[in-house]
Amino acid sequence: MKKYIKFIALALCIPLLSYLLSSRTENEPETISETIIKEERSPILVEHFPENQTQKVSHKLDSLLKRINKRHDFHGALLVAKNGKILYNNQVGYADFRKKEPLKETSLFQLASVSKQFTAAAIMLLVERNQIQLTDTVNNYFPDFPYENVTIKNLLNHTAGLPKYFWLAEHKWNQDKAPTNSEMMDLLAVSNVQRFFKPGRNFDYSNTGYFVLASIVEKVSGISFSDFVKENIFDPLEMKDSFVYSYENDTIKSNQLVGYRLYRGWRHQKINSTVNDAIVGDKNVYTTSEDLFKWIVGLNNGNLLSKESLNLMYSKGETISGKKIPYGFGFRIKTKGENTIYHHGKWNGFSTGLTQYPVDDLVVIILEHTSYNAITTLNKKVKKIVSENFNV
Template sequence: MNKYLKFTVIGLIVFLSGFIIATSNNQISDDTEESNIKPVEEKNEHFSIDLQYYPEEKTKKVNHKLDSLFKRIHKRHDFHGSVLVAQQGKVIFKGNYGFANFSKKTKIDSNSIFQLASVSKQFTAGAIMILRDREMLKLSDTITEYFPDFPYKEVTVNHLLNHTAGLPNYFWIAEHKWKKDLAPTNSEMLELMNTAGVNRFFRPGRKFDYSNSAYFVLASLIEKVSKQSYATFLRENIFNPLQMHNSYAYSFEHDAVHTNQLDGYRLYRGWRHAKIRGTVNDGVVGDKNIYSTAEDLYKWITGLNSGKLISEESLNLMYSNGETRYGRKIPYGFGFRLDFKNNEKRIYHYGRWNGFSTALTQFTDEDLVVIALDHSSFRSMTYLNKSVKKIVLNNFKPDINDLIYADSGTSTAN
């Protein structure tokens, strides 16, 4: 098993129900050797991802210190959000802090649903890898094979996934070229990009340049290949199978607001909070606009790492550094930032958009997962992650023999 998978499932129990594993012996796409795990070919598979917890008596000390940390962060840095910390496949700590609605003074709880901002990109990448495992596309395919009018030639699926495509910023195009009242959808934005006449930044593969445009195009490709909307494909192939019941894609001005869906806020006039309204760029999905909870995000990363959602080969690709055409390694896989050079080895992604600040971090050497979601423009996710890691390593020693299930032995701060 790849070294980056070692941290995923010590003590993890994954019950399978109602699904069929493909038995085809066909070769996997991209002319690579066949993986030990066959491509998934059936929709609507279901995996029971039950959150697992350490006994309360073993986490009492670390919970107290983590709760104290987040109360300080809440007070000093205006953090209003949810946190989940897990190690070796079991939850150590869950906490909710601050307000969901500042005018009504309602508090955040485990059902509060946050916009994930750029943490959304890993779901888009995961959906692409599902289609790859089903041999419905190849990473070497060019986008013009699917969208003949796409003006940026020689861009491949792989270029889009690891931000080496050189596409122009669709935010700028929408803000300067879009003339209709409602924010553009993906199909409308793609059509606008096709006709706007905006030059690309560089030819594909020359260098790494983080690109929201790349991931909105990938979402459009998912719709084209699957013949489903992006939201439907994710719901049927990721959210429902992993029982992520509070997760969905949301397009501003085109979709209904869900129960418990949070708005983003910013500070003004000292410590007052102003709600941030949607913009012309909020109708597009794929680069952002996945909504979820801390618990659902943990189900996602657990299910992804389990090898049940996509093949082991595809997961390894998601967690491997991309390369430029000149062979230079880049600090990004497919939907994940990668930091393997420093003492703190991480597979992670941060997000910031319209008041939402989000982070999903896997510290691979310590088998530690930290999830933090905020909706009040919090600006210190790096400090938060480092502080959590330090507290856990200094105050908790996991014991793989202590395994209990959700709804017992949990610790939730409010």
Template structure:
């Protein structure tokens, strides 16, 4: 599956000097944001300019999307953020609802959302960075890095494709963890070593979506790099792409950041209750990246324009996996792959009240990012409605 580089904005500049320039003109109809940063382990500096369509260009589709967002907010208790980008430029960006219900504090673009399973693409990218540096191979066994890992013959590729057959670590925590504080990745790896929990199937037999596999991948990143998973992602992805509002958060291990949102649930149709953290909230790799819509657009553009990984690595990430019997599965490395009529590379996430979605339609050069924190259930329907509005009402 070939990767199209049509996402490359015409104003992308690659230069040997590092410079920082940022500008947004409130009076200009076509505002721009310039992101400048150095890319690790290369001699080049990169500068991405994220442009916004002018008010005149986006006026009609913005009215339609405003109306949709208002309806979803009122009918389905949507409190979140939405960004739509077309041809590498922001077509629509807005927030609606509350950040904090006790204070009636409205959301704005500065609040960070727990990405839930959308976090998995960062874990996969971290592994591919190590792969490009020849520090790991996709056919390496987990036992190469953790000799006491009790599930033999599991490869890194099995973990990436969800074909490892590992048990659910949520169940292991709830039933085998004896401490009050939540386990970290290293403690969970040790716990798996010490308890006798049966795997679901032998590696490669079939596809079974697994949070366990991605926490194990993050643990491999830590073991190989000598850094915490959060520091590795920060140094190799967030800082190079100037994703200044993004971070990895482990409950009770890291400090809560300013503007870091809590997840909520609606009770009895009118009262919002904050969802408390659980014993599974210190584990990272399968979840626990926090970000904003605009940072996720920086990530999407940077990743697909070759600023983080090579074309070879992207092709691997965006190719369907397969079982040992040759049956294709709808998952690459950290991304779901939909090759039906509306071809899409995407991921959804749901955790502790957060509902998240990042969808890219390569053939239409369209990106839709949805972040919500009150247990919203209609991500797929909302994404489809947004795409329909943009397709029907915007031509560029």
């Protein structure tokens, strides 16, 4: 009798369970297993051209690196990729001048302003998850923010007109330890510093805007910007040697480089960190050339964001009067002459560049840490060598 009752109960439960599963609305959460399957992505494969195809161009690029190392004090890394495959990846010069340690593939460079594209991607991830909107104002998340009507989109393409936080940190900050993002947001709220123009009126490249964006990421996600980027960008794209670093708050990692300047024409002098170096979002991503290549491959192949989001990042912004500006979200956009999507960075001795030539399907990554000041010229030389010596 007991077996019969159990059988009847089971028979009644099965249709009920089927009904409940089939009637789940679109707004109800999926199971953990369903979510994992849905979010599982293909691994980021770093492919290389065969050595026999790259010997000629590699020889030319080796000679270029040796020449600029000797003549122009270049100590850094160069990675060149064509059609999604690496054709050249090498380093020249020293990581540590006192110890005479050479640079290597695992040397970690500060990206300076090239970091901004990671901040833009973090924002677009939140947009795609419907946690924020590009038309939201900063006051939606920080009610005490003193500059009204500044939208997230204004921040992304540098049309917010905000004052320079560097000046605030150097003139208004009165503590010994460098301010963090949250402390700088608090200082902005009470500093009474005028903005340059009303939002949307003009284009003015702004580090302040990107630290504010990183602060919004922290506020919405409930975790540090560093953790958010690691969990949502670096880990999915298998960028194992990449991280966000905040001076005085994070520990120095193995292979993490410092920046240098040339002193009296021959001596390399370390550049110390400043009151501005605990702020993240506008700078302070550290990575290797190969990890940075994984980033651009993953971004372009849809491993991170939708095609719609990527198009926004790669499209020129505009002012409220309709004037086009040469900046998307985290990327500079050049359409005159040769179409180029790029960003350069310069901070505390680090000079960096990530350049995409879409027509040629060519990527050039330059990372340097001794105040090299000719990234644009070097890019042109690299592109010329590749076009003349690599026909794949």
